[in-house]
Amino acid sequence: MRNLLFYKYVEIADPERFREEHLTLLRQLNLKGKVLVAHEGINGCITGTEAETEAYKQALWADERFADVEFKEGLTNEHGFRKTIVRVKSEIVASRTTVTLQNKAPYISPAELKAALDNNEEVILLDARNNYESRIGKFNNALTPDITVFREFSSYVESIEHLKDKPIVTYCTGGIRCEKASAVLKEHGFTNVRQLHGGIIKYGEHVGAAHWEGTCFVFDTRGSIHIDPAQQSELITKCAHCNLPADAYYNCALVNCDARFIACEQCATQLEQHCSKQCRNIHGKRAALRARTV
Ligand SMILES: [Zn+2]
Numbered sequence: 001m002r003n004l005l006f007y008k009y010v011e012i013a014d015p016e017r018f019r020e021e022h023l024t025l026l027r028q029l030n031l032k033g034k035v036l037v038a039h040e041g042i043n044g045c046i047t048g049t050e051a052e053t054e055a056y057k058q059a060l061w062a063d064e065r066f067a068d069v070e071f072k073e074g075l076t077n078e079h080g081f082r083k084t085i086v087r088v089k090s091e092i093v094a095s096r097t098t099v100t101l102q103n104k105a106p107y108i109s110p111a112e113l114k115a116a117l118d119n120n121e122e123v124i125l126l127d128a129r130n131n132y133e134s135r136i137g138k139f140n141n142a143l144t145p146d147i148t149v150f151r152e153f154s155s156y157v158e159s160i161e162h163l164k165d166k167p168i169v170t171y172c173t174g175g176i177r178c179e180k181a182s183a184v185l186k187e188h189g190f191t192n193v194r195q196l197h198g199g200i201i202k203y204g205e206h207v208g209a210a211h212w213e214g215t216c217f218v219f220d221t222r223g224s225i226h227i228d229p230a231q232q233s234e235l236i237t238k239c240a241h242c243n244l245p246a247d248a249y250y251n252c253a254l255v256n257c258d259a260r261f262i263a264c265e266q267c268a269t270q271l272e273q274h275c276s277k278q279c280r281n282i283h284g285k286r287a288a289l290r291a292r293t294v
């Protein structure tokens with residue numbers, strides 16, 4: 001199975017109509033995943049066999065609006081999604097700001113960034129992702145905003161205005177959030193901003209895991225990937241139960257706890273995906289009570 005991650009900021013005049021046609025295309029090709037559509041463009045992550053994903057790439061490239069779409073590809077053992085969803089949104093990356101994409105920063109290529117870091121040049125790496133993403137993997141010494149959704153990014157930027165004349169490179173998974181993140185920085189008066197072209201995924205593919213630690217969070221069923229396809233990185237997070245290296249997130253199976261925690265597979269199974277023994281016990285008692293009352 002192959003996984004495709006892609007985006008394109010381009011005017012889509014009729015997102016509703018686009019949604020219908022695109023859903024038909026995805027279903028015809030037997031693909032699963034999620035594509036967001038807005039007036040400002042598309043953002044997708046889909047999985048299918050090699051032939052199915054190849055046919056999809058050709059179909060998208062045949063549309064002149066998407067002729068230059070770049071796909072980030074990965075391998076997966078199974079479909080990364082259970083459903084096929086195309087959703088119309090007001091933005092493909094929810095910023096809730098009036099950021100103007102024309103203000104986006106120029107790109108820096110993975111090779112250029114690696115060279116700058118190899119040479120100890122002054123570069124401030126700024127992670128444009130959410131806190132739970134940067135927690136399991138990030139560039140060494142990167143700034144990692146404590147945000148849980150991208151729309152909080154612009155208030156984070158206000159807290160680093162003392163860095164506005166420093167050389168800053170923003171990065172995210174595949175590049176889509178950096179188009180807006182870099183524009184937000186420039187609109188806040190930052191003067192020396194670039195964005196990592198193709199994001200972490202292309203960096204790992206092109207130059208490996210140098211200057212990187214941990215894994216890269218992904219929004220499909222894989223959960224995370226090693227950024228260098230040729231070698232595994234050491235994990236930087238630990239299982240909440242046994243303290244062994246782990247990077248898989250779970251949501252506590254006790255619904256009114258719902259805490260997000262990291263666990264190894266063994267502990268997750270043993271504790272039936274609860275964040276603590278306490279939660280499992282509460283859940284267990286309730287189940288027993290339900291069983292008695294039936
Ligand atoms: Zn464990």
Ligand SMILES: [Zn+2]
Binds near residue numbers: 253
């Ligand atoms: Zn819990």
